[in-house]
Amino acid sequence: MPTPSRLLPVAGPPTRVRRDAAANSDRILCAAVELVQSEGVDAITMDRVAERAGVGKGTVFRAFGSRSGLLAALTDETERDFQRGMLQGAPPLGPGAAPLDRLLAFGEGRLRLHAVHGQLFREIARTPTGKYDVPARQVSMTHVRMLLRQLGVDAHLEVLSEALVGTLDADVVSQLLERGLSEAELIAGWRDLVLRLVGGCRP
Amino acid sequence: MPTPSRLLPVAGPPTRVRRDAAANSDRILCAAVELVQSEGVDAITMDRVAERAGVGKGTVFRAFGSRSGLLAALTDETERDFQRGMLQGAPPLGPGAAPLDRLLAFGEGRLRLHAVHGQLFREIARTPTGKYDVPARQVSMTHVRMLLRQLGVDAHLEVLSEALVGTLDADVVSQLLERGLSEAELIAGWRDLVLRLVGGCRP
Known part of the structure; x- marks a missing residue:
């Protein structure tokens, strides 16, 4: 599982490298969500997500470790949204x-x-x-x-x-x-x- | 999964070989039930069941095919009893x-x-x-x-x-x-x- 710090804002002024990494993570997660929505979870491979996000496959591995790391991060995002809705939403x-x-x-x-x-x-x-x-x-x-x-x-x-x-x-x-x-x-x-x-x- | 015929009475006069096989199956199932009750399902190995039933390990394999075949037969027995209770029991x-x-x-x-x-x-x-x-x-x-x-x-x-x-x-x-x-x-x-x-x- 990725640490929350990868997805939530980090304290202090981010370095350029960290900003780039965060931007890549966001792009990769977006691409993965789109893939799941259009073709289902089986479509999630490191190759296809990298291609859709316009990054190298190595970048996806560096950001999420493995396919299951990426799936866990996807679920985390969804669950965090839902929990926010439960705890403080309308x-x-x-x-x-x-x-x-x-x-x-x-x-x-x-x-x-x-x-x-x-x-x-x-x-x-x-x-x-x-x-x-x-x-x-x-x-x-x-x-x-x-x-x-x-x-x-x-x-x-x-x-x-x-x-x-x-x-x-x-x-x-x-x-x-x-x-x-x-x-x-x-x-x-x-x-x-x-x-x-x-x-x-x-x- | 073993066929029911291995556990239920067969039609026609059984041959000596079939009677022996049925008696062995019963003995093996009894030994397995006792093992589960005393030590839990992890204790079920072909070796230990054979030893407790007083038969050779080959006999256990011939009767149930594999450990999971034996477990399925055990569950079948229990479930059949319970279903009889549901359908026609007191x-x-x-x-x-x-x-x-x-x-x-x-x-x-x-x-x-x-x-x-x-x-x-x-x-x-x-x-x-x-x-x-x-x-x-x-x-x-x-x-x-x-x-x-x-x-x-x-x-x-x-x-x-x-x-x-x-x-x-x-x-x-x-x-x-x-x-x-x-x-x-x-x-x-x-x-x-x-x-x-x-x-x-x-x-």
């Missing part, structure tokens, strides 16, 4: 909305991300135990547990949040899409699941 | 009980199986896409969908049954146990999840 995903609306928006947002980044997420989580160690998943679990607590759920938080977050995991979503469900049906299913779980009695 | 797991009680008993039964067979299930489902192709999981999904329908749930069955069955998957259960939950807490969590999902309003 409602209903961000603070300010009611917990139930935030929970609904959270799942809907994850499901929409899947269309573009699902293959990437799957590749990152490929090892069976690794899936649970992915930092973004742990952030999701923490967020869902917090919202469940705010909704007055105070027992079995681990099992209930696994049931919720689990249905948003890339491998599960891919499975459901392969079985013929549309993104809209997944989002409607998520809403139904959440409302059944925490919507409670509405006589 | 209530509350089997027919005759109310759908809600059957659903509760189903999850509780799967969670109890995990204590003995969890490591085995995990090894069988090790490939990330493979988990969903395991026949036993497809049987579980069908069973849960049927019970949900009987409980009056008629929309989003795929998503809701994934949320339920997903929390019983070996990798999820192992994760929750590693996070410090007990089997009893998992069972209580399952009950809560099911009651929230389908228990509906009880004013």
